[in-house]
Amino acid sequence: MVFAPHTPAEIETMLKTIGITSIETLFETIPVRANDECFAALPTGQPEMEVAAECRRLAGRNRGVHHYRSFLGAGAYEHFIPAAVDHILRRGEFFTAYTPYQAEASQGTLQAIYEYQSLICALTGLDVTNASLYDGASAAAEAVILAVRHTGRTRVALARGLHPAYRRVIETYTRHLNIQLVELPFAQGVTDSEALGQIGLEHDLAAIVVSQPNAFGCIEPAETVARLARDRGALGIAVVNPLSLGVLKPPGEWEADIAVGDGQPMGIPLSFGGPYVGFMSVRKSLARRLPGRLVGRTLDRKGRTGFVLTLQTREQHIRRERATSNICTNQALCALAVTVYLSLVGKEGLRKVALLNLDRAHYLYGRLQALDGISAAWEQPFFNEFVLRLPTSAETVVRQMKKRGFLAGWPLSRWSTDWDERLLLVCATETKSQRDCDDYVQALADVLKVKQTSCL
Amino acid sequence: MELIFEKSAAGRSGVTLPDPIVADANPSRWLPAEALRAQPARLPELTELDVVRHFTRLSQQNFSVDTHFYPLGSCTMKYNPRLCEDVARLDGFASLHPLEDADDTQEILAVMAALEDWLGAICGMDAFTLNPAAGAQGEFCGMSIIQAYHVHREGKSRPTVLVPESAHGTNPASAVLSGMTVETIRSLADGTTDLEDLERHLDNQVAGMMLTNPNTVGVFETRIVEIAEKVHSVGGQMYYDGANLNAIAGLARPGDMGFDVVHLNLHKTFSTPHGGGGPGSGPVGVKSHLEPFLPVPCLVRSADGRLFLTEDRPLSIGRLSAFQGNVGVAIRAYAYILLHGLKGLRRNSEMAVLNANYLRARLRDHFEIPFPQLCMHEFVISLNEIAKKTGVKAGDFAKRLLDYGFHAPTVYFPMIVAECMLIEPTETETRATLDAFAEALIGVKGEAETDPEKVKGAPGTMPVARLDEYRAATQLDVSYFG
Numbered sequence: 001m002v003f004a005p006h007t008p009a010e011i012e013t014m015l016k017t018i019g020i021t022s023i024e025t026l027f028e029t030i031p032v033r034a035n036d037e038c039f040a041a042l043p044t045g046q047p048e049m050e051v052a053a054e055c056r057r058l059a060g061r062n063r064g065v066h067h068y069r070s071f072l073g074a075g076a077y078e079h080f081i082p083a084a085v086d087h088i089l090r091r092g093e094f095f096t097a098y099t100p101y102q103a104e105a106s107q108g109t110l111q112a113i114y115e116y117q118s119l120i121c122a123l124t125g126l127d128v129t130n131a132s133l134y135d136g137a138s139a140a141a142e143a144v145i146l147a148v149r150h151t152g153r154t155r156v157a158l159a160r161g162l163h164p165a166y167r168r169v170i171e172t173y174t175r176h177l178n179i180q181l182v183e184l185p186f187a188q189g190v191t192d193s194e195a196l197g198q199i200g201l202e203h204d205l206a207a208i209v210v211s212q213p214n215a216f217g218c219i220e221p222a223e224t225v226a227r228l229a230r231d232r233g234a235l236g237i238a239v240v241n242p243l244s245l246g247v248l249k250p251p252g253e254w255e256a257d258i259a260v261g262d263g264q265p266m267g268i269p270l271s272f273g274g275p276y277v278g279f280m281s282v283r284k285s286l287a288r289r290l291p292g293r294l295v296g297r298t299l300d301r302k303g304r305t306g307f308v309l310t311l312q313t314r315e316q317h318i319r320r321e322r323a324t325s326n327i328c329t330n331q332a333l334c335a336l337a338v339t340v341y342l343s344l345v346g347k348e349g350l351r352k353v354a355l356l357n358l359d360r361a362h363y364l365y366g367r368l369q370a371l372d373g374i375s376a377a378w379e380q381p382f383f384n385e386f387v388l389r390l391p392t393s394a395e396t397v398v399r400q401m402k403k404r405g406f407l408a409g410w411p412l413s414r415w416s417t418d419w420d421e422r423l424l425l426v427c428a429t430e431t432k433s434q435r436d437c438d439d440y441v442q443a444l445a446d447v448l449k450v451k452q453t454s455c456l
Numbered sequence: 457m458e459l460i461f462e463k464s465a466a467g468r469s470g471v472t473l474p475d476p477i478v479a480d481a482n483p484s485r486w487l488p489a490e491a492l493r494a495q496p497a498r499l500p501e502l503t504e505l506d507v508v509r510h511f512t513r514l515s516q517q518n519f520s521v522d523t524h525f526y527p528l529g530s531c532t533m534k535y536n537p538r539l540c541e542d543v544a545r546l547d548g549f550a551s552l553h554p555l556e557d558a559d560d561t562q563e564i565l566a567v568m569a570a571l572e573d574w575l576g577a578i579c580g581m582d583a584f585t586l587n588p589a590a591g592a593q594g595e596f597c598g599m600s601i602i603q604a605y606h607v608h609r610e611g612k613s614r615p616t617v618l619v620p621e622s623a624h625g626t627n628p629a630s631a632v633l634s635g636m637t638v639e640t641i642r643s644l645a646d647g648t649t650d651l652e653d654l655e656r657h658l659d660n661q662v663a664g665m666m667l668t669n670p671n672t673v674g675v676f677e678t679r680i681v682e683i684a685e686k687v688h689s690v691g692g693q694m695y696y697d698g699a700n701l702n703a704i705a706g707l708a709r710p711g712d713m714g715f716d717v718v719h720l721n722l723h724k725t726f727s728t729p730h731g732g733g734g735p736g737s738g739p740v741g742v743k744s745h746l747e748p749f750l751p752v753p754c755l756v757r758s759a760d761g762r763l764f765l766t767e768d769r770p771l772s773i774g775r776l777s778a779f780q781g782n783v784g785v786a787i788r789a790y791a792y793i794l795l796h797g798l799k800g801l802r803r804n805s806e807m808a809v810l811n812a813n814y815l816r817a818r819l820r821d822h823f824e825i826p827f828p829q830l831c832m833h834e835f836v837i838s839l840n841e842i843a844k845k846t847g848v849k850a851g852d853f854a855k856r857l858l859d860y861g862f863h864a865p866t867v868y869f870p871m872i873v874a875e876c877m878l879i880e881p882t883e884t885e886t887r888a889t890l891d892a893f894a895e896a897l898i899g900v901k902g903e904a905e906t907d908p909e910k911v912k913g914a915p916g917t918m919p920v921a922r923l924d925e926y927r928a929a930t931q932l933d934v935s936y937f938g
Contacts, residue, residue, distance in 0.1 A: 004807035004883040014814040014887060018830075026809045026830055029676045030704065032712045034580065036798065039706065041577035045797025048539050055791055058567060059548025063560040066551045075778050076554050082471050084508050090541070092522030093515035098533055098863075099733040104918035105519035105858050107457075109732035112514055115460050118936035122498045128934050131733070134589035137778040165778040172751070172774035173596075176603065176613070176635025219491050247483040249493050262778070271544075272564050273554030273779025274589065275735030287932060293733065298928035301913075306920035310928040316592070316629035317869070321638045326629035328592040333731030340511055343460050344470035346501040352473050355483060359476040362486050381487050402557075410555060434477045 065270060065407065069436050071364075073385050073427025074410040075136075075163050075215070076273065077265045079243070080353070080431055085267045085340045095333055100295075103308045109332060110307035113295040116339040123245040123342075124238075124259040125252025126281035131293035131309075132335040133327060136262025137166045139278030140209065140239050141173035142291045142325055143258045146282075147207035147235040149324075150289055154179050155204045159225065160186035161214025162239060164415045170209075179206075184225070189378030189387065190214065193221040196228050205232045207258075211239040212248065216412075216425060217361075217385030218378065223254040230255055235286075242266055242279065242338075244383045246354025251281075258282050267341030268334055277334035288314065291325030356430035357384035364428045364437040371441065372450040377423050385427040387412065390448070394424040397447055404443040457517070457919075460510055461936050464500035470507050498937065517919055519863045521729065525889050527815075529834045529866035529878025530624070530672060532702045532724035534808075537795060540727040540788035549787055554779035558764040565763035568755055568783065571790045572739075578801070579698070579718050580711020581741030585750045587781040591699065594719030594738025595630035595666075597751055600773040601717060601742060602664045602693045603634055604749040608771060610691075614663035618687070620649050622672045622870040627697060636663055643872055647673040647827040647836075649683060658686060664693035669713065670700050670832035672870040674812065674878070684714025693717060693746075701725045702882070703809055703833035706802030716743045727792035728785045737785035751776050807883035808833040811890060815881050818894035822901060826873050834880035836873050843875045848904035848911045850875040855922070856903065856914035860896035 006014070015021060027033070046054070065078045072078075089095060093108060100106030100113075113131045120129040133139040144156050156174075158167055160183055171181065185195035191210060201208075208229040212222045226236035237258045238251035243265040251259040263277040264270075282290060288311060296310030316323040345353060361384040368374055373391035390397055394411035401408035409426040412419035428437060445452050478485075483492055502510075519526065526533035544550070552564055572584040588594035599617065606614045617631040620641045628638040642653040648671070665687045670676045677683065684694045696710040696718035702725045710718045722728055723736035730736075742750065752772045753765035765780060796804065809832050816825065816835045823837040839850045854864030854877070866878040881890055904911050915921050 004804060005886045006807065006810075010887050011810065014810060018810075018813045018817045020830075023806050023810060026806070026813060026832075027704075027707060029678050029829065030708045031678060031681055032708060034707065034709045034712055038580065038709060038712070039577050039798045041573050042798040042801070043574070043794055045800040046794055048537070048795065051791055051794045052539055052543065054794065055543040055546060055787075056548075058563040059543070059546035061563045062548040062552055064548060064551035064556070065553050066547055067560075070553060072553050072555060074555055078551075078553070080471075080473075082504070084470070084504050086545070088508065088511045088515075091512065091515040093518040093520045094511075095541075095731050096521035096536075096729040097518045097732045098526060098528055098531055098730045102519070102854065102858065102864050103923050104855065104915050104920055105524075105863055106517075106732070107919050108514040108516065108518035111457060111459070111517070112511065112732075114934070115936070117934055118459075118461065119499060121935040121937050127938075128932075134593060134735075135777050138589065138593070138776070163778065165775060168775035169777065172600070172776060173633070175774070176600070176633070219487060223490065245493070245497060247487070247493055249491055250497070253493075269545075269550040269784075270553050271550050271784040272552040272556075272561065274777065274782040275737075275784050277735075284932075287934070294934055296928035297933040298924045298931075300920040300924065301922045304920050306923045308923045308925055308928050310925065310932070310934070313929075315625075317625040319629075320625045321628035321632045323625070323629040323632075326592045326596055326626050326633050327590075328626050329590045329734035329736050331731075331735045332733035334735055336511075336732070339460075340507060342499055343502060343507045343510070344504060345499070346464075346469050346471075347496045347499040348501070349469050349471050349473065350499055351496050355481055356473065356476060358483060358486050359478050359481045363477045381491065407553065407556065430473065433474070437477070 068405055068407045070407040071409050071426050071428055071440060072407040074425055075165065076270055077429055078270060078431050079265050079429050081267050082344045084344060085337050088340045089333055089337055094336060100309060103306065107306060110295050112336050112339055114297060114307050116335045117295060119339060119342045120279050120281055123242050123250065124281040125250030126259055127284040128287040129279060129281040130290045131295055132330040133278035133280060133292055134331060135274060135276045135278045136260060137169035139260035139280050140166045141170045143237045143260045143280060144170050144174060144207060144209065146289050147237060148179055150286060151206040151234060153204045153206040155182060156206050157182050157184050157201055157208045159184045159191045159210040161190060161216060161218065161220060162209055162211045163215040166239065189216050189218040189380045190220050191225055193224040201232060205234040207235045207237050209237040209239060213241060213244060213383040216387045217382040218380040219382060226255040243354055246350040257286065263334065263338040267337040275331060275334055277331040277338060289324055290314065292327045293330050353430055360428040360430060360432045360437060361386065364440065367437065367441045371445055371452060373448060384429055385425055388424045388426055390422045390424055393421045397424065400447040401443055406440055406443055457513060459936055461500045463506055463510060464502060466501055468501040468503050470502055470504040524861060524863050525885060525893055526863040527865045527879045527881050527893060528863060529880040530699060532880060532882060534882035535884040536727040536729050540791045543791045544784045544787045558762060562763060565755060567790045568786055569763055571786050572755065574793050575720060575739055576741055578705055579741045580709030581718060582744040583747040583750060584739050584741040586739045586786050587751045587776045588738035588740055589777055589782050590734065590736040591719055591721040591738040592626045592630060593776055594740045595626055596633050597740045597776055598695055598717040598719050599631055599634035601746050601749040604773050605746055606663055614661055616661045617663055618657055618665040620667065622872050623666060624672060624697060624699060627666045646829060647671065647675040648677050651679060654683065654686060658690045660690050662690055662692040664695050666695040666697060668697040668700050670703050673827055673836050674831040674834040675827055675829060676832055680713045699724065700833065703805055705805050706798055707805050716746060722785050722789045726789035728788045735782050735785060737782040749773055753780055804883045811881040811883060811885060815879060815890045815894060819897060822898050834878055836876050836878055838873050838876050840875040842901060842904055846904045846908045848908045850877055852911045852914065853900050856900045856911045857896060858915040859917045862893055862896055
């Protein structure tokens with residue numbers, strides 16, 4: 001397929017205008033050319049209908065969360081996405097526009113980002129949200145770097161309940177920057193707030209990173225952790241599931257200084273891991289340290305309200321090696337999905353979606369608890385995920401549940417062999433009906449050959 | 457236009473949701489009071505129609521490739537086939553959870569493996585990772601790989617990265633994030649790297665050199681092989697910023713020029729429209745000696761041909777994202793390459809370079825063209841003389857072009873040319889569009905000479921004009937909630 005539009009006659013005319021006789025002349029300055037053999041691995045171009053058929057064939061053989069009934073979460077979540085979200089994303093004026101450097105020709109994108117920033121502020125209870133980052137994990141890493149630069153200190157404490165992949169991304173981002181990562185004490189699925197006082201974080205602490213809910217679904221003593229950070233002159237960094245903020249106390253109210261997370265649960269399909277969208281909200285005093293783009297409302301020369309990219313002197317295209325981050329793009333289209341999603345569900349809707357997550361997860365949890373030999377790994381309040389202790393290997397159970405049509409969850413031992421192989425992280429979002437939950441319980445009872453002793 | 461919050465009316469909703477299972481479902485039933493939000497988040501309340509109309513109207517305030525010519529240098533704003541959008545949305549791709557077993561995901565893994573192979577062939581690299589989420593993360597990834605390589609070989613890192621003064625701003629910023637300091641190499645009058653200046657900077661402290669080729673003034677670095685040899689002679693590694701691959705895909709390969717690492721911007725060269733600023737994808741390719749340092753997870757094939765993702769790479773630089781990168785963007789690139797094949801890719805590059813040279817030729821009698829040679833896929837014009845004579849600056853030209861229905865080219869970049877415009881027409885535009893754009897630019901020049909105030913006051917046809925950026929930065933208003 002060739003999208004270039006020129007006819008041979010046009011090409012002749014154009015070459016004449018340039019003052020050359022062949023296209024080949026344009027490439028004469030390249031000293032090392034590649035022949036067809038170099039490109040032997042490339043396919044032959046195919047007509048659109050054949051490519052479409054091939055992609056349909058491939059897609060049809062994968063088995064995703066619509067093929068199974070999925071109770072798998074662990075950092076990416078199946079949620080209801082209203083149809084209107086994708087219809088807006090498919091507006092060519094949005095998805096084929098560039099970064100809004102020319103503000104006059106980009107008011108649509110700019111206002112949408114301003115609205116996104118406002119909506120995320122409403123969720124996090126903090127003052128300033130940037131135009132978005134790649135994903136939740138890189139947003140967490142950027143937050144750590146921000147805190148280190150802001151405080152001039154080099155130690156960062158991570159709660160053990162932080163998603164292990166987020167921890168690894170933070171490690172990658174901080175490896176070359178003379179930052180020491182330490183771990184907070186952990187007990188019963190959450191940060192051990194009683195042991196916090198004794199851990200020798202008196203000196204040089206830049207930030208504490210705590211996840212709410214944490215990677216095991218548990219509600220952390222986040223307020224206590226944030227207070228510890230404050231007492232040490234460090235920043236409190238909250239990693240939050242934004243959807244949970246429909247019911248959970250916003251980080252701004254529990255004294256976090258920075259909130260980051262992944263917007264995927266709010267209108268973005270799973271897509272095998274991306275593209276998602278990272279968000280970052282901060283207190284006003286940290287605004288000038290934000291990484292990435294930021295949209296501001298201002299006036300034009302006739303006094304009309306409009307929107308521009310602002311505080312650009314923080315950014316790489318101006319500040320180069322002294323920029324707050326190397327990030328160039330945001331995830332504008334994914335941020336737009338979040339904006340449309342939150343506008344559709346609205347004030348009551350978000351609360352209700354979050355409540356439905358609590359409802360499904362707790363209903364399922366209650367019924368599973370009633371199965372012989374199954375117990376909760378930890379007795380903690382949770383949002384839409386919880387860890388079960390099974391009587392046998394979680395891997396085996398997951399395999400057998402799949403034969404019954406379920407993605408049963410995430411064995412914690414896949415994150416680290418330090419975890420007991422019987423621990424299984426189970427997630428139930430609003431997408432699961434009572435029937436789905438009941439069938440899951442029945443299937444698990446069958447797999448484990450245990451009886452259901454009672455009903456809720 | 458009114459903000460979405462200003463259209464809200466209490467009690468409206470744009471969704472219908474099921475009922476709870478549990479009869480008296482309430483957050484306080486399950487969660488301690490101190491963990492709960494006291495008031496609902498202040499989200500707007502609207503119907504579906506309200507929301508659709510609001511965002512449709514917003515979209516109509518944008519320029520976009522679908523509606524306007526967008527000759528934005530260094531950004532490759534070409535038209536992308538609609539099929540690529542459709543295939544990324546196929547349920548068998550879009551509904552895959554990133555942690556699903558390889559058994560359930562062989563075909564998406566096959567798409568990723570094929571794309572890695574194809575990008576390897578296009579770039580002359582031995583191995584690719586699709587993990588980086590965008591070009592800048594690709595740069596960080598590539599520079600971290602180079603640093604890990606030096607540490608592995610020499611027991612310590614190398615502190616310096618060489619970057620030409622014409623480089624993208626991300627290059628120095630990424631180098632710093634990778635723990636290095638940047639030394640700038642001068643350019644010659646023809647826009648290419650000054651080899652003598654390069655020599656002065658070369659020693660065993662140099663981790664590597666970052667280069668875009670064709671470079672950011674649209675000129676091919678003809679002495680690239682020599683540059684690579686010099687950098688290699690002190691043990692440095694050559695990093696290729698793939699922002700400008702659209703000029704040479706299918707014709708020449710960074711790997712053959714002596715580069716050791718490349719990053720690509722899939723959203724520039726291989727489909728995926730820019731989305732108003734993302735998402736992108738920034739795959740990184742390396743020569744075999746750097747493969748052990750690639751980020752995890754790595755896509756590998758077992759003896760029986762099964763594909764799976766592994767983290768078992770002891771020398772890896774680590775993870776860049778929670779999962780395996782922007783797979784949805786990779787699918788679009790897969791479909792794009794399958795549609796085009798080698799011949800199509802090569803033809804696109806040829807046409808991109810033809811269009812740039814044609815437009816350049818249309819403008820050369822009217823504007824100062826600082827670099828004399830034929831250009832690649834983009835070229836620079838300087839408005840410095842006009843600015844001195846009339847007071848109309850490149851930024852004013854940019855604003856006035858909007859009134860003519862054209863998105864402005866990139867202005868004030870590359871930084872080595874005063875009052876410059878960097879113009880990249882791409883391969884998908886017709887000659888008629890290029891002619892119309894050339895005439896518009898020449899027309900604005902005429903206006904600058906006869907009626908400079910008109911140009912300085914532009915645009916006159918947009919919903920707003922000349923927003924007060926100083927006010928935006930000093931009276932910061934970045935949220936409806938203050």
